Amino acid sequence: MANKYLSVELVDKSFERGGSTTEVLRQVSFVVDRGEFVSIIGHSGCGKSTLLNIVAGLTPATTGVVLLDNRVVDAPGPDRAVVFQNHSLLPWLTVYQNVRLAVDKVMAGKGKAERHEWTMRNLELVQMTQAAGRRPAEISGGMKQRVGIARALAMQPKVLLLDEPFGALDALTRAHLQDQVMQIHAELGNTVLMITHDLDEAVLLSDRIIMMTNGPAAHIGEILEVPLPRPRRRLALVSDPTYLRCRAAVLKFLYERHRLVEAA
């Protein structure tokens, strides 16, 4: 029962536009266990985000099926909360209200005080309580992404979907947020599926890394186990042989065997 919490089975996706069909994903299958942190890595344009959207239920798969906790995914829902690449906070709501919107929806049956408390708990988790009254336009990119994470966590999802969550951030902020995500993952034991194109991020955070081949018709090239014990420390890992081996493996996959062929 612990196995195959989330399973993606033989998913194909093709888009049709003006009579021509583009095959984006071909025969993608993988499983994610409960509490596992899995990353999907690949060059841009390989259909990673499409795959995440299929798991989220935002995009239907052409064929194949996604199962979460033994139930078929056919529509988006709060059990698969997404942290979007560009935070997608609602700019007319404050930080607090953005999280509260999710809380109100997920805990509709609960009392007001309880919902308030849960909102604050999740803001605390990402250390954003001091900025609760501010609007997204008034806070930094890293802070916005933290609020996005708080909003997703507040839904108590079965699986947390991260769509290149730190892609738009500077290196220092990114490192800080990665540490925070690791800490939250250790604390709450969430099941996480993350899209990334940063191989250090993938190795640092994941239990397993799914490597995608280049599109069109991208498929899973290889799945790499990252047998590093947790908690992981960024500095200690710099010279860790296992870390370096994993990093080299991903590097080889991405730049030797599936180099992005530049369009001529």
Next chain:
Amino acid sequence: MVALSPLTPDASPDRAEVVVLPTQPAPPRKRPSRLVAFRRFATGRLAPPLITLAILIVLWEVLASGPNAGLPPPSRVVSDTWELITDPFYVGRGIDQGMFWQILASLERVAIGFAIAVVVGIGLGALIGQSRWAMRGLDPIFQVLRTVPPLAWLPLSLAALRDGNSSAVFVIFITAVWPIIINTAVGIRNIPEDYRNVARVLRLSPLEYFGKIMIPAAAPYIFTGLRIAVGLSWLAIVAAEMLIGGVGIGFFIWDAWNSSRISDIILALVYVGLIGFLLDRLVALAARLVTRGTAST
């Protein structure tokens, strides 16, 4: 905090001196006192329009003072209409009312017609912004209908409603509704896909989506529509009232024309202009309050 000592040209270069820099932070820059701020506002912002206005009035006075002038000079206008200016709350019989009541009657019609236009306009705009089929079906019809001049609707509404007042309200409604529909639809079509995805992940009901995402996200566009609409309504009411009669600033102007009270007309035009300006500012202010933060995504 580093303070630079001013360069003094007469200091001889052979005599070096240790200058102790002040270490305490410089006092916070004092905000200009209220009086200074007001003076700056008065000279920068208030003076230019006032001077321009004074020049125009003098020019008008000069041009209209000749023996063959068709229009009264401003001094005559003021003396002719002094009673109207000083007693705006006068209550007489029939349409013989003070300026305040005339304007109030017009504003009332605009308020009702505009309010209906807001509800209908946002509703229809949401529909055609949301559904491609509704857009394809309704948009061509709207595009044709919106070019019909407001007054052209008046005979039709008189025939249908058989009541002058309701017809005027209908004319306001039909004038104001198009910009609201079109702007709302554009605003809703421009809602970023991300917000839709957030709504889908949260499983917001259509009603929640409408209230919590659609309206706030489209608010800047909607308010642009409202601002255009309120201006058009005020333009249309004067014309409509000229035809339907009764108390109201439009018929006041028409009545003044029929009794050759040109000064009254000029006074009425000043009021119409000022009220139109105020209405526009009112909607702009409401927009600023409601869409705080929305515009800067």
